Amino acid sequence: MTMKRRQFIRTAGIGAAGAAIAAPAIAQSAPEVRWRLTSSFPKSLDTIYGASETFAKTVAELTDNRFQIQTFAGGEIVPPLQALDAVQNGTVEACQTAMYYYWGKDPTFAFATAVPFGMNSRMEDAWMYHGGGIDLFNEFLKEYNVYALPGGNTGCQMGGWFRKEIKTVADLNGLKMRIAGFAGAVMQKLGVVPQVIAGGDIYPALEKGTIDSVEWVGPYDDEKLGLNKVAQFYYYPGWWEGGAMLHFGFGIDKFNQLPKSYQAAVRTASLMANKDMQAKYDAVNPAALKRLVQAGTQLRAFSPEIMNASLKAANEVYAEVSAKNAKFKKMHDAYMAFRNDQYLWWQVAEFNYDNFMIRSR
Amino acid sequence: MTMKRRQFIRTAGIGAAGAAIAAPAIAQSAPEVRWRLTSSFPKSLDTIYGASETFAKTVAELTDNRFQIQTFAGGEIVPPLQALDAVQNGTVEACQTAMYYYWGKDPTFAFATAVPFGMNSRMEDAWMYHGGGIDLFNEFLKEYNVYALPGGNTGCQMGGWFRKEIKTVADLNGLKMRIAGFAGAVMQKLGVVPQVIAGGDIYPALEKGTIDSVEWVGPYDDEKLGLNKVAQFYYYPGWWEGGAMLHFGFGIDKFNQLPKSYQAAVRTASLMANKDMQAKYDAVNPAALKRLVQAGTQLRAFSPEIMNASLKAANEVYAEVSAKNAKFKKMHDAYMAFRNDQYLWWQVAEFNYDNFMIRSR
Numbered sequence: 248m249t250m251k252r253r254q255f256i257r258t259a260g261i262g263a264a265g266a267a268i269a270a271p272a273i274a275q276s277a278p279e280v281r282w283r284l285t286s287s288f289p290k291s292l293d294t295i296y297g298a299s300e301t302f303a304k305t306v307a308e309l310t311d312n313r314f315q316i317q318t319f320a321g322g323e324i325v326p327p328l329q330a331l332d333a334v335q336n337g338t339v340e341a342c343q344t345a346m347y348y349y350w351g352k353d354p355t356f357a358f359a360t361a362v363p364f365g366m367n368s369r370m371e372d373a374w375m376y377h378g379g380g381i382d383l384f385n386e387f388l389k390e391y392n393v394y395a396l397p398g399g400n401t402g403c404q405m406g407g408w409f410r411k412e413i414k415t416v417a418d419l420n421g422l423k424m425r426i427a428g429f430a431g432a433v434m435q436k437l438g439v440v441p442q443v444i445a446g447g448d449i450y451p452a453l454e455k456g457t458i459d460s461v462e463w464v465g466p467y468d469d470e471k472l473g474l475n476k477v478a479q480f481y482y483y484p485g486w487w488e489g490g491a492m493l494h495f496g497f498g499i500d501k502f503n504q505l506p507k508s509y510q511a512a513v514r515t516a517s518l519m520a521n522k523d524m525q526a527k528y529d530a531v532n533p534a535a536l537k538r539l540v541q542a543g544t545q546l547r548a549f550s551p552e553i554m555n556a557s558l559k560a561a562n563e564v565y566a567e568v569s570a571k572n573a574k575f576k577k578m579h580d581a582y583m584a585f586r587n588d589q590y591l592w593w594q595v596a597e598f599n600y601d602n603f604m605i606r607s608r
Numbered sequence: 609m610t611m612k613r614r615q616f617i618r619t620a621g622i623g624a625a626g627a628a629i630a631a632p633a634i635a636q637s638a639p640e641v642r643w644r645l646t647s648s649f650p651k652s653l654d655t656i657y658g659a660s661e662t663f664a665k666t667v668a669e670l671t672d673n674r675f676q677i678q679t680f681a682g683g684e685i686v687p688p689l690q691a692l693d694a695v696q697n698g699t700v701e702a703c704q705t706a707m708y709y710y711w712g713k714d715p716t717f718a719f720a721t722a723v724p725f726g727m728n729s730r731m732e733d734a735w736m737y738h739g740g741g742i743d744l745f746n747e748f749l750k751e752y753n754v755y756a757l758p759g760g761n762t763g764c765q766m767g768g769w770f771r772k773e774i775k776t777v778a779d780l781n782g783l784k785m786r787i788a789g790f791a792g793a794v795m796q797k798l799g800v801v802p803q804v805i806a807g808g809d810i811y812p813a814l815e816k817g818t819i820d821s822v823e824w825v826g827p828y829d830d831e832k833l834g835l836n837k838v839a840q841f842y843y844y845p846g847w848w849e850g851g852a853m854l855h856f857g858f859g860i861d862k863f864n865q866l867p868k869s870y871q872a873a874v875r876t877a878s879l880m881a882n883k884d885m886q887a888k889y890d891a892v893n894p895a896a897l898k899r900l901v902q903a904g905t906q907l908r909a910f911s912p913e914i915m916n917a918s919l920k921a922a923n924e925v926y927a928e929v930s931a932k933n934a935k936f937k938k939m940h941d942a943y944m945a946f947r948n949d950q951y952l953w954w955q956v957a958e959f960n961y962d963n964f965m966i967r968s969r
Contacts, residue, residue, distance in 0.1 A: 277638070364965065364968075367965075375887070376883070376888075377887045403957040483957045484964070526730075527734075527738045533950060537952070595844050595897065596846065597728065597764045601951075
């Protein structure tokens with residue numbers, strides 16, 4: 248098709264004066280573009296990975312199929328946790344990832360996804376789209392040659408599966424827990440021994456007792472891993488992921504080279520995927536929760552003692568990292584100021600409305 | 609531009625065989641289209657009206673400015689509450705409106721925007737995008753020749769401004785309250801005398817004591833009307849608008865005649881406006897709330913007695929209307945089943961997370 252259109256334009260240019268003016272405009276504004284997107288997620292996580300497909304499908308629809316993005320599951324091109332690197336070094340044009348996976352490069356990455364006692368899903372959107380979050384994060388990302396946009400959210404996650412009841416901070420001591428990233432550093436302060444285990448290895452590790460606990464996502468995804476079959480107690484809330492935001496990342500040069508209408512397609516399709524993923528999680532989680540409870544899962548709230556100790560530990564980690572990392576401090580301070588204002592307002596109408604609805608169900 | 613492009617294609621068709629195949633595809637897929645959109649809102653409500661501008665701007669960007677939608681404030685073409693009618697009868701191609709304005713035609717309209725003790729903003733999205741809501745509502749809308757898509761949300765609104773404290777249901781008796789639509793029918797059961805007053809007339813009516821109370825939106829919009837200067841008590845939550853969703857409506861024929869990529873632009877830009885409006889409200893409300901409280905506004909929660917009586921009254925109205933309106937009953941039953949499942953899940957992770965964050969701020 249590309250060949251035919253080029254030939255068409257060249258031929259037309261010879262034909263008529265009017266055509267000579269119109270032709271370059273069409274050629275520049277609607278070129279055929281092919282991108283590859285590498286995801287950090289497997290296809291089995293259909294809600295998360297599905298958002299990359301929604302994104303690609305939307306970009307194609309918006310451009311009359313001229314801009315095609317082929318999506319690849321984690322591991323097909325590069326390992327899941329190297330999705331950002333693959334964009335940075337130009338292996339692919341785009342990625343779908345959770346930015347907090349890269350907290351080892353710099354813990355500042357965590358603020359783009361979720362941090363302990365951070366904002367909920369809707370607040371994160373307010374910060375990103377109308378609170379300066381997108382600009383602030385991309386200023387930080389520049390040195391990685393990546394431009395990133397919000398592309399999904401899980402909502403508040405569950406606190407995970409435990410083989411034994413956890414009532415006090417003492418019960419956490421020595422507990423081997425599969426927990427990812429920055430949250431693990433906070434958990435360590437509480438005596439937990441964080442374990443990094445890929446999705447496919449979680450079930451056997453928990454079954455054999457290699458680990459005592461695992462946090463994954465929420466009812467819909469956790470049920471698919473079968474975690475309820477090897478652990479009875481399902482705790483809430485996941486205070487380290489009040490809303491876990493996913494991102495699409497693009498090579499800065501690749502993005503800048505796109506025609507303006509294709510850039511708009513990328514921006515708008517990312518936002519669509521962002522909203523769509525949250526809507527899908529909200530739609531599918533209730534039925535999964537009911538099935539889990541009917542099959543014997545015991546729901547438990549983290550005790551006030553554990554919640555308060557976790558908050559104290561998180562604030563200690565924030566202070567420690569802020570003291571030695573100026574980028575982290577800048578992002579932290581902006582994020583927390585916005586969070587505090589958000590909850591000041593949230594506690595009035597939203598929270599009291601939800602509270603009444605829950606009590607009067 | 610249109611003329612030139614047509615001429616170009618015709619000329620090109622003569623030039624080469626390849627061009628003869630490619631030409632019709634371009635002509636059909638990227639025509640120049642001009643639409644007019646009439647809003648139900650004034651430009652002064654910059655967050656709501658601004659979403660129609662965001663929508664139009666996004667459609668233009670996505671189509672290289674070939675599809676232009678000119679937006680008009682309420683009253684510029686047709687009166688604010690006739691926006692839907694103007695699309696139905698073909699006066700304009702599109703509108704931005706709150707569907708519950710048309711509850712007088714059929715109370716079923718209310719479910720698309722907000723109903724007393726309905727879903728919150730995020731749940732409404734889950735219902736619309738992944739719970740069958742969009743299809744169900746458009747099935748109902750067909751006889752109005754309108755196809756509608758979600759295009760914004762205010763989040764949970766405030767319960768409004770009162771010149772005197774309202775502690776019991778008895779305090780509501782005879783109270784003249786500016787309250788719109790279906791919620792007014794529920795308020796009547798509590799003894800309230802609902803008043804329909806346009807935005808610009810609210811302030812003087814409340815100042816003169818023609819009305820005793822007014823519900824409008826939330827801190828950001830209410831502050832702009834200056835309502836805090838003529839009433840001291842600001843109640844929450846607005847139990848009749850747990851999340852007020854706005855819509856864009858399009859003439860069904862007009863929408864169907866669009867090239868597929870333009871239809872995708874309309875769908876995606878509507879969704880963008882939906883998310884963007886909520887994010888903006890969330891971003892601007894906290895500062896407005898702080899200013900109001902600093903200037904002397906007294907925040908008050910509706911008493912449990914009033915909340916419980918309101919829920920009872922709402923359920924009575926639902927039963928009464930369902931008994932005589934099959935369309936209403938169908939929509940009501942689908943909506944409430946989804947709501948109940950949503951709150952079953954919401955009460956676990958989301959609510960407990962927010963609860964802890966609010967208490968430990």
